Amino acid sequence: MYITISPQQTKGNFNQSVSDYVAYLEKENLDLAIPEKEYFFNQNGDEIAAEQVIVExxxxxxxxxKHEPKFYAITVSPSPAELRHLQNPTMDVKHYTRELMKTYAASFHREIEGRPPNVDDIKYFAKVEHQRHFKGTDREIRENQPTATKILELQHHMRRIQRGEEQGKVSTLQKRIARLEQSAPHQLDGKRIVQGMPKPGMQTHVHIIVSRRDASNSVSLSPGSKYKASEVVLHGKTVKRGFDRDRFFTESEKLFDKQFGYQRNFVERYQSRKLLLNNPKLYFGAILGLPANEKDLALKLLGKSGIPILPSIPTNKVQFALKTIKALKRGMGKAINSGSIGI
Structure with missing residues (x-):
């Protein structure tokens, strides 16, 4: 499970309205017939129009x-293994999202009229998507980059020849480019994987737009709060504040496992991700202590994730070069700091 929480962009020439983000989420609907379109939904409604989302x-x-986020964007992306475990991915992730938002509300250290927040206090709209595209941060793109750079250099050289600025044979350069295209480490249907290319397989995920204010428009509920749980005196009154991200991520994971009977491997757990960030040696030591079948699956999942591991791990102790540990921390640090679960 991979979950991110991001605030509305508030720097530079940003749009005060949620309209741009809603338009972005409507991209999959552009070429679909009406019966095939995915609409927004919330706790109590389906087939909610984009225009209603923007207004509300x-x-x-x-x-x-003007410089405070008006909304937060939560992305919920089940892993391929989790998606394969679902009977009806679209309906299942919708049901999961509605239960997830109960966990979201319970993770606030706030009070509304003397009581803890509940899901009815959260104004949100969610949308299921079925496509994902390769981004520059994906392992396949990063590992293809040296090849892409060489191809780009040859293309520039070829254009200079065509303009008469340099000498050479265009046909020779075209053959070299073709060989490079075929040698790229990551291919899809015989083509080099590039940014923007659709990812294969099941890619169902959910985007959630959550208002910064509660449903009554009277209380601020910010998941971006730097406080987990604290109290402050405002206008002579003690006010609770904070959002417990650790609780939200941990309970979100447990919710999925309980709801769908999913047996989560050690490396798929949020708390394991944190252990990898803070103590890689202890993390890999824990993997070595797993039963043989679980350990094999753990190492297989790690290999697919692109996390750097040694070609062979000693059976009695784990020894890492400082460079490798730093690489692990950099990669996992980005995930943890962005508020994410999963590899």
Missing amino acids: IDKNTARLS
Whole structure:
């Protein structure tokens, strides 16, 4: 499971409205017939139009300044293994999202009229998508980059020849480019994987737009709070504040496992991700202590994730070069700091 929480962009020439983000989430619907379109949904409704989402999020911003996020974007991406475990991915992830938002509400250290927040206090709209595209941060793109750079250099050289600025044979360069295309380490259907190319297999995931304000437009509920749980005196009154991300991520994972009977491997757990970030030696030591079948699966999952591991791990102790540990921490640090679960 991979979950991210991101605030609305508030720097530079950003749009105060949620309309741009809603338009981005409508991209899969552009070429689909009406019966095939995916609509927005929330806790109590389905087939909610994009226009309604924009109106309700944009008007729910009382007392928020121009430079404060008006909404947060949560992305919920089950892993390929988790998706294969679902009977009906579209309906299952919708049901999971509605239960997930109960966990989201319970993770706030706030009070609304003297009680803890519940899901009815959360104004949100979610949308299921079935496609994902390769990005520059994906392992396949990063590992293909040296080949891409060489191809780009040859293409520039070829254009200079065509303009008469340099000497050479275009046909020779075209053959070299073709050989490089075929030698790229990551291919899909015989073609080098590049940014923007659709990813293969099941890619069902959910985007959630959550208003910064509660449903009554009177209380701020920010998952971006730097506080887990604290109290502050405002206008002579003690106010609770904070959002417990650790609780949210841990409970989200447990919710999926319980709801769908999923048997989670050690390396798929959020707490294991944190252990890898903070203590790689202890993390790999724990993997070595797993039963043989679980250990084999763990190492297989790690290999697919692109996390750097030694070609062979000693059976009695784990020894890492400092460079490898730093690489692990950099990669996992980005995931943890962005509020994510999963590899």
